Amino acid sequence: MDADDICMSTRLEKQVAYLDSHPEVIICGAQIEYFGTKSNKYVKLSFPTKDKILKEMLAFSTCFAHPTVMMRKDIIVKNKLQYDYDYKNAEDYCMWINMISLGKFANLDEALVKYRISDAQVSQPYNLQTIKSVMACRRKYLERYLSEDExxxxxxxxxxxxxxxxxxxxxxxxxxxxxxxxxxxxxxxxxxxxxxxxxxxxxxxxxxxxxxxxxxxxxxxxxxxxxxxx
Known part of the structure:
Protein backbone atom coordinates (compact mmCIF):
# COMPACT_ATOMS: atom_id res chain seq x y z
CA MET A 1 0.00 0.00 0.00
CA ASP A 2 1.01 3.59 -0.60
CA ALA A 3 0.75 6.16 2.17
CA ASP A 4 -2.34 7.73 0.59
CA ASP A 5 -4.29 4.46 0.19
CA ILE A 6 -6.78 3.37 2.85
CA CYS A 7 -6.91 -0.07 4.48
CA MET A 8 -10.34 -1.35 5.51
CA SER A 9 -10.48 -1.99 9.25
CA THR A 10 -11.14 -5.74 8.82
CA ARG A 11 -8.63 -6.35 6.02
CA LEU A 12 -5.84 -8.11 7.96
CA GLU A 13 -8.32 -10.06 10.07
CA LYS A 14 -10.12 -11.45 7.01
CA GLN A 15 -6.99 -12.33 5.06
CA VAL A 16 -5.32 -14.02 8.04
CA ALA A 17 -8.51 -16.01 8.68
CA TYR A 18 -8.62 -17.11 5.05
CA LEU A 19 -4.97 -18.19 5.03
CA ASP A 20 -5.41 -20.04 8.35
CA SER A 21 -8.32 -22.01 6.89
CA HIS A 22 -6.63 -22.60 3.51
CA PRO A 23 -3.05 -23.78 4.28
CA GLU A 24 -2.47 -24.63 0.61
CA VAL A 25 -2.81 -20.94 -0.35
CA ILE A 26 0.46 -18.97 -0.26
CA ILE A 27 -0.76 -15.59 -1.58
CA CYS A 28 -4.06 -13.96 -0.69
CA GLY A 29 -5.18 -10.75 -2.35
CA ALA A 30 -8.52 -8.93 -2.48
CA GLN A 31 -10.47 -6.48 -4.57
CA ILE A 32 -9.79 -2.74 -4.47
CA GLU A 33 -12.09 0.26 -4.36
CA TYR A 34 -10.91 3.22 -6.44
CA PHE A 35 -11.14 6.83 -5.27
CA GLY A 36 -9.49 10.17 -5.92
CA THR A 37 -9.80 13.01 -8.42
CA LYS A 38 -8.82 10.84 -11.41
CA SER A 39 -10.72 7.66 -10.43
CA ASN A 40 -13.59 8.30 -12.86
CA LYS A 41 -11.13 8.08 -15.77
CA TYR A 42 -9.34 4.96 -14.54
CA VAL A 43 -10.09 1.46 -15.81
CA LYS A 44 -11.74 -0.44 -12.95
CA LEU A 45 -10.35 -3.93 -12.50
CA SER A 46 -12.07 -6.95 -10.98
CA PHE A 47 -9.67 -9.73 -10.02
CA PRO A 48 -10.56 -13.45 -10.23
CA THR A 49 -10.61 -15.48 -7.02
CA LYS A 50 -9.65 -19.05 -8.07
CA ASP A 51 -6.10 -20.44 -8.30
CA LYS A 52 -6.30 -21.87 -11.83
CA ILE A 53 -7.79 -18.72 -13.34
CA LEU A 54 -5.34 -16.46 -11.50
CA LYS A 55 -2.34 -18.37 -12.80
CA GLU A 56 -3.72 -18.45 -16.34
CA MET A 57 -4.24 -14.69 -16.15
CA LEU A 58 -0.48 -14.24 -15.75
CA ALA A 59 -0.18 -15.02 -19.47
CA PHE A 60 -0.67 -11.31 -20.11
CA SER A 61 -1.16 -9.39 -16.86
CA THR A 62 -0.69 -9.42 -13.13
CA CYS A 63 -3.41 -11.33 -11.27
CA PHE A 64 -3.39 -9.41 -7.97
CA ALA A 65 -4.13 -5.88 -6.85
CA HIS A 66 -0.65 -5.36 -5.45
CA PRO A 67 -1.63 -3.22 -2.41
CA THR A 68 -3.97 -5.98 -1.16
CA VAL A 69 -1.52 -8.88 -1.19
CA MET A 70 -0.70 -10.94 1.91
CA MET A 71 1.91 -13.71 1.58
CA ARG A 72 3.28 -16.47 3.78
CA LYS A 73 6.64 -15.46 5.24
CA ASP A 74 7.96 -19.04 5.32
CA ILE A 75 7.49 -19.37 1.55
CA ILE A 76 9.38 -16.13 0.98
CA VAL A 77 12.27 -17.11 3.27
CA LYS A 78 12.52 -20.75 2.16
CA ASN A 79 12.69 -19.84 -1.53
CA LYS A 80 14.73 -16.64 -1.03
CA LEU A 81 12.14 -14.65 -2.96
CA GLN A 82 12.60 -10.97 -3.62
CA TYR A 83 11.70 -8.39 -6.22
CA ASP A 84 13.78 -8.58 -9.39
CA TYR A 85 14.58 -4.99 -10.30
CA ASP A 86 15.51 -6.00 -13.83
CA TYR A 87 11.71 -5.89 -14.30
CA LYS A 88 11.33 -2.25 -13.32
CA ASN A 89 7.70 -1.16 -12.72
CA ALA A 90 6.61 -4.82 -13.03
CA GLU A 91 8.51 -6.40 -10.13
CA ASP A 92 5.31 -7.77 -8.59
CA TYR A 93 4.21 -9.36 -11.89
CA CYS A 94 7.58 -11.12 -12.13
CA MET A 95 7.35 -12.37 -8.54
CA TRP A 96 3.90 -13.94 -9.02
CA ILE A 97 5.27 -15.84 -12.03
CA ASN A 98 8.18 -17.08 -9.90
CA MET A 99 5.71 -18.33 -7.26
CA ILE A 100 3.37 -20.27 -9.55
CA SER A 101 4.69 -23.69 -8.60
CA LEU A 102 5.10 -22.98 -4.86
CA GLY A 103 1.43 -23.16 -3.86
CA LYS A 104 -2.06 -21.90 -4.59
CA PHE A 105 -3.17 -18.32 -5.23
CA ALA A 106 -6.43 -16.71 -4.10
CA ASN A 107 -8.24 -13.39 -4.02
CA LEU A 108 -11.07 -12.55 -1.66
CA ASP A 109 -14.18 -11.34 -3.45
CA GLU A 110 -14.37 -8.17 -1.37
CA ALA A 111 -12.73 -4.74 -1.57
CA LEU A 112 -10.35 -4.48 1.38
CA VAL A 113 -8.23 -1.53 0.21
CA LYS A 114 -9.28 1.88 -1.07
CA TYR A 115 -6.81 2.69 -3.82
CA ARG A 116 -6.21 6.36 -4.60
CA ILE A 117 -5.88 7.30 -8.28
CA SER A 118 -3.56 10.22 -8.98
CA ASP A 119 -1.21 11.51 -11.66
CA ALA A 120 1.82 10.66 -9.52
CA GLN A 121 1.58 6.84 -9.72
CA VAL A 122 4.45 4.97 -11.38
CA SER A 123 2.06 2.61 -13.15
CA GLN A 124 -0.26 5.33 -14.41
CA PRO A 125 1.78 6.42 -17.44
CA TYR A 126 2.31 3.27 -19.51
CA ASN A 127 5.86 4.31 -20.37
CA LEU A 128 8.50 2.56 -22.43
CA GLN A 129 10.23 1.01 -19.40
CA THR A 130 6.95 -0.45 -18.14
CA ILE A 131 6.10 -1.84 -21.58
CA LYS A 132 9.46 -3.58 -21.81
CA SER A 133 9.20 -5.00 -18.31
CA VAL A 134 5.66 -6.30 -18.85
CA MET A 135 6.70 -7.88 -22.14
CA ALA A 136 9.67 -9.53 -20.40
CA CYS A 137 7.28 -10.96 -17.79
CA ARG A 138 5.06 -12.41 -20.51
CA ARG A 139 8.06 -14.07 -22.11
CA LYS A 140 9.12 -15.42 -18.72
CA TYR A 141 5.67 -16.92 -18.20
CA LEU A 142 5.74 -18.66 -21.58
CA GLU A 143 9.01 -20.38 -20.65
CA ARG A 144 6.81 -22.78 -18.66
CA TYR A 145 5.13 -23.99 -21.85
CA LEU A 146 7.25 -23.33 -24.93
CA SER A 147 10.81 -23.70 -26.15
CA GLU A 148 13.06 -20.67 -26.53
CA ASP A 149 12.68 -20.77 -30.33
CA GLU A 150 8.88 -20.96 -30.10
Whole structure:
Protein backbone atom coordinates (compact mmCIF):
# COMPACT_ATOMS: atom_id res chain seq x y z
CA MET A 1 0.00 0.00 0.00
CA ASP A 2 1.01 3.59 -0.60
CA ALA A 3 0.75 6.16 2.17
CA ASP A 4 -2.34 7.73 0.59
CA ASP A 5 -4.29 4.46 0.19
CA ILE A 6 -6.78 3.37 2.85
CA CYS A 7 -6.91 -0.07 4.48
CA MET A 8 -10.34 -1.35 5.51
CA SER A 9 -10.48 -1.99 9.25
CA THR A 10 -11.14 -5.74 8.82
CA ARG A 11 -8.63 -6.35 6.02
CA LEU A 12 -5.84 -8.11 7.96
CA GLU A 13 -8.32 -10.06 10.07
CA LYS A 14 -10.12 -11.45 7.01
CA GLN A 15 -6.99 -12.33 5.06
CA VAL A 16 -5.32 -14.02 8.04
CA ALA A 17 -8.51 -16.01 8.68
CA TYR A 18 -8.62 -17.11 5.05
CA LEU A 19 -4.97 -18.19 5.03
CA ASP A 20 -5.41 -20.04 8.35
CA SER A 21 -8.32 -22.01 6.89
CA HIS A 22 -6.63 -22.60 3.51
CA PRO A 23 -3.05 -23.78 4.28
CA GLU A 24 -2.47 -24.63 0.61
CA VAL A 25 -2.81 -20.94 -0.35
CA ILE A 26 0.46 -18.97 -0.26
CA ILE A 27 -0.76 -15.59 -1.58
CA CYS A 28 -4.06 -13.96 -0.69
CA GLY A 29 -5.18 -10.75 -2.35
CA ALA A 30 -8.52 -8.93 -2.48
CA GLN A 31 -10.47 -6.48 -4.57
CA ILE A 32 -9.79 -2.74 -4.47
CA GLU A 33 -12.09 0.26 -4.36
CA TYR A 34 -10.91 3.22 -6.44
CA PHE A 35 -11.14 6.83 -5.27
CA GLY A 36 -9.49 10.17 -5.92
CA THR A 37 -9.80 13.01 -8.42
CA LYS A 38 -8.82 10.84 -11.41
CA SER A 39 -10.72 7.66 -10.43
CA ASN A 40 -13.59 8.30 -12.86
CA LYS A 41 -11.13 8.08 -15.77
CA TYR A 42 -9.34 4.96 -14.54
CA VAL A 43 -10.09 1.46 -15.81
CA LYS A 44 -11.74 -0.44 -12.95
CA LEU A 45 -10.35 -3.93 -12.50
CA SER A 46 -12.07 -6.95 -10.98
CA PHE A 47 -9.67 -9.73 -10.02
CA PRO A 48 -10.56 -13.45 -10.23
CA THR A 49 -10.61 -15.48 -7.02
CA LYS A 50 -9.65 -19.05 -8.07
CA ASP A 51 -6.10 -20.44 -8.30
CA LYS A 52 -6.30 -21.87 -11.83
CA ILE A 53 -7.79 -18.72 -13.34
CA LEU A 54 -5.34 -16.46 -11.50
CA LYS A 55 -2.34 -18.37 -12.80
CA GLU A 56 -3.72 -18.45 -16.34
CA MET A 57 -4.24 -14.69 -16.15
CA LEU A 58 -0.48 -14.24 -15.75
CA ALA A 59 -0.18 -15.02 -19.47
CA PHE A 60 -0.67 -11.31 -20.11
CA SER A 61 -1.16 -9.39 -16.86
CA THR A 62 -0.69 -9.42 -13.13
CA CYS A 63 -3.41 -11.33 -11.27
CA PHE A 64 -3.39 -9.41 -7.97
CA ALA A 65 -4.13 -5.88 -6.85
CA HIS A 66 -0.65 -5.36 -5.45
CA PRO A 67 -1.63 -3.22 -2.41
CA THR A 68 -3.97 -5.98 -1.16
CA VAL A 69 -1.52 -8.88 -1.19
CA MET A 70 -0.70 -10.94 1.91
CA MET A 71 1.91 -13.71 1.58
CA ARG A 72 3.28 -16.47 3.78
CA LYS A 73 6.64 -15.46 5.24
CA ASP A 74 7.96 -19.04 5.32
CA ILE A 75 7.49 -19.37 1.55
CA ILE A 76 9.38 -16.13 0.98
CA VAL A 77 12.27 -17.11 3.27
CA LYS A 78 12.52 -20.75 2.16
CA ASN A 79 12.69 -19.84 -1.53
CA LYS A 80 14.73 -16.64 -1.03
CA LEU A 81 12.14 -14.65 -2.96
CA GLN A 82 12.60 -10.97 -3.62
CA TYR A 83 11.70 -8.39 -6.22
CA ASP A 84 13.78 -8.58 -9.39
CA TYR A 85 14.58 -4.99 -10.30
CA ASP A 86 15.51 -6.00 -13.83
CA TYR A 87 11.71 -5.89 -14.30
CA LYS A 88 11.33 -2.25 -13.32
CA ASN A 89 7.70 -1.16 -12.72
CA ALA A 90 6.61 -4.82 -13.03
CA GLU A 91 8.51 -6.40 -10.13
CA ASP A 92 5.31 -7.77 -8.59
CA TYR A 93 4.21 -9.36 -11.89
CA CYS A 94 7.58 -11.12 -12.13
CA MET A 95 7.35 -12.37 -8.54
CA TRP A 96 3.90 -13.94 -9.02
CA ILE A 97 5.27 -15.84 -12.03
CA ASN A 98 8.18 -17.08 -9.90
CA MET A 99 5.71 -18.33 -7.26
CA ILE A 100 3.37 -20.27 -9.55
CA SER A 101 4.69 -23.69 -8.60
CA LEU A 102 5.10 -22.98 -4.86
CA GLY A 103 1.43 -23.16 -3.86
CA LYS A 104 -2.06 -21.90 -4.59
CA PHE A 105 -3.17 -18.32 -5.23
CA ALA A 106 -6.43 -16.71 -4.10
CA ASN A 107 -8.24 -13.39 -4.02
CA LEU A 108 -11.07 -12.55 -1.66
CA ASP A 109 -14.18 -11.34 -3.45
CA GLU A 110 -14.37 -8.17 -1.37
CA ALA A 111 -12.73 -4.74 -1.57
CA LEU A 112 -10.35 -4.48 1.38
CA VAL A 113 -8.23 -1.53 0.21
CA LYS A 114 -9.28 1.88 -1.07
CA TYR A 115 -6.81 2.69 -3.82
CA ARG A 116 -6.21 6.36 -4.60
CA ILE A 117 -5.88 7.30 -8.28
CA SER A 118 -3.56 10.22 -8.98
CA ASP A 119 -1.21 11.51 -11.66
CA ALA A 120 1.82 10.66 -9.52
CA GLN A 121 1.58 6.84 -9.72
CA VAL A 122 4.45 4.97 -11.38
CA SER A 123 2.06 2.61 -13.15
CA GLN A 124 -0.26 5.33 -14.41
CA PRO A 125 1.78 6.42 -17.44
CA TYR A 126 2.31 3.27 -19.51
CA ASN A 127 5.86 4.31 -20.37
CA LEU A 128 8.50 2.56 -22.43
CA GLN A 129 10.23 1.01 -19.40
CA THR A 130 6.95 -0.45 -18.14
CA ILE A 131 6.10 -1.84 -21.58
CA LYS A 132 9.46 -3.58 -21.81
CA SER A 133 9.20 -5.00 -18.31
CA VAL A 134 5.66 -6.30 -18.85
CA MET A 135 6.70 -7.88 -22.14
CA ALA A 136 9.67 -9.53 -20.40
CA CYS A 137 7.28 -10.96 -17.79
CA ARG A 138 5.06 -12.41 -20.51
CA ARG A 139 8.06 -14.07 -22.11
CA LYS A 140 9.12 -15.42 -18.72
CA TYR A 141 5.67 -16.92 -18.20
CA LEU A 142 5.74 -18.66 -21.58
CA GLU A 143 9.01 -20.38 -20.65
CA ARG A 144 6.81 -22.78 -18.66
CA TYR A 145 5.13 -23.99 -21.85
CA LEU A 146 7.25 -23.33 -24.93
CA SER A 147 10.81 -23.70 -26.15
CA GLU A 148 13.06 -20.67 -26.53
CA ASP A 149 12.68 -20.77 -30.33
CA GLU A 150 8.88 -20.96 -30.10
CA UNK A 151 8.80 -17.98 -27.73
CA UNK A 152 11.10 -16.02 -30.03
CA UNK A 153 8.77 -16.71 -32.94
CA UNK A 154 5.81 -15.34 -30.98
CA UNK A 155 7.56 -12.11 -30.05
CA UNK A 156 9.69 -11.46 -33.10
CA UNK A 157 7.58 -12.73 -35.99
CA UNK A 158 4.12 -11.66 -37.19
CA UNK A 159 1.38 -13.72 -35.54
CA UNK A 160 -1.08 -15.15 -38.03
CA UNK A 161 -4.03 -17.52 -37.74
CA UNK A 162 -1.78 -20.50 -38.45
CA UNK A 163 0.37 -19.37 -35.49
CA UNK A 164 -2.71 -19.64 -33.27
CA UNK A 165 -3.40 -23.14 -34.63
CA UNK A 166 0.18 -24.18 -33.86
CA UNK A 167 0.09 -22.79 -30.30
CA UNK A 168 -3.20 -24.60 -29.59
CA UNK A 169 -1.48 -27.90 -30.31
CA UNK A 170 1.08 -27.20 -27.58
CA UNK A 171 -0.84 -25.25 -24.94
CA UNK A 172 -4.31 -25.58 -23.43
CA UNK A 173 -4.00 -22.40 -21.35
CA UNK A 174 -6.89 -20.27 -22.67
CA UNK A 175 -5.24 -16.95 -21.81
CA UNK A 176 -2.12 -17.76 -23.86
CA UNK A 177 -4.35 -18.61 -26.81
CA UNK A 178 -6.34 -15.41 -26.27
CA UNK A 179 -3.11 -13.40 -26.16
CA UNK A 180 -2.17 -14.83 -29.57
CA UNK A 181 -5.54 -13.76 -30.98
CA UNK A 182 -5.02 -10.29 -29.51
CA UNK A 183 -1.63 -10.11 -31.21
CA UNK A 184 -2.59 -11.01 -34.78
CA UNK A 185 -0.68 -9.13 -37.44
CA UNK A 186 -3.91 -8.47 -39.32
CA UNK A 187 -7.58 -8.75 -38.40
CA UNK A 188 -9.69 -9.95 -41.31
CA UNK A 189 -12.97 -11.68 -42.02
CA UNK A 190 -11.00 -14.93 -42.36
CA UNK A 191 -9.47 -14.61 -38.90
CA UNK A 192 -12.87 -13.74 -37.40
CA UNK A 193 -14.51 -16.75 -39.04
CA UNK A 194 -11.76 -19.05 -37.74
CA UNK A 195 -12.18 -17.60 -34.24
CA UNK A 196 -15.92 -18.31 -34.34
CA UNK A 197 -16.05 -21.67 -36.15
CA UNK A 198 -13.09 -23.19 -34.30
CA UNK A 199 -15.30 -22.81 -31.19
CA UNK A 200 -12.65 -20.63 -29.53
CA UNK A 201 -15.31 -17.98 -29.15
CA UNK A 202 -16.95 -20.32 -26.60
CA UNK A 203 -13.78 -21.80 -25.09
CA UNK A 204 -12.18 -18.43 -24.34
CA UNK A 205 -15.33 -16.75 -23.07
CA UNK A 206 -17.36 -13.63 -23.76
CA UNK A 207 -14.79 -11.21 -22.30
CA UNK A 208 -12.12 -12.53 -24.66
CA UNK A 209 -14.49 -12.13 -27.61
CA UNK A 210 -15.18 -8.49 -26.70
CA UNK A 211 -11.44 -7.80 -26.47
CA UNK A 212 -10.92 -9.48 -29.85
CA UNK A 213 -13.69 -7.46 -31.51
CA UNK A 214 -12.26 -4.18 -30.16
CA UNK A 215 -9.01 -4.97 -31.91
CA UNK A 216 -10.87 -6.15 -35.01
CA UNK A 217 -12.65 -2.81 -35.24
CA UNK A 218 -10.15 -0.32 -33.84
CA UNK A 219 -6.77 -2.07 -33.78
CA UNK A 220 -4.61 -1.84 -30.64
CA UNK A 221 -1.16 -2.78 -29.40
CA UNK A 222 -0.70 -6.56 -29.44
CA UNK A 223 -0.12 -8.57 -26.27
CA UNK A 224 2.92 -10.35 -27.72
CA UNK A 225 5.36 -8.28 -29.76
CA UNK A 226 9.00 -7.29 -29.86
CA UNK A 227 9.37 -4.55 -27.24
CA UNK A 228 12.80 -3.67 -28.63
CA UNK A 229 11.00 -2.14 -31.60
CA UNK A 230 8.96 0.26 -29.45
Missing amino acids: IKDLFESPIKVWTVKSIKQKISNPRVIEACYLSLERYSLGSLLYYVFSADVFKLGFGAFVRYMKRFVFGKNPIYYNSNLV
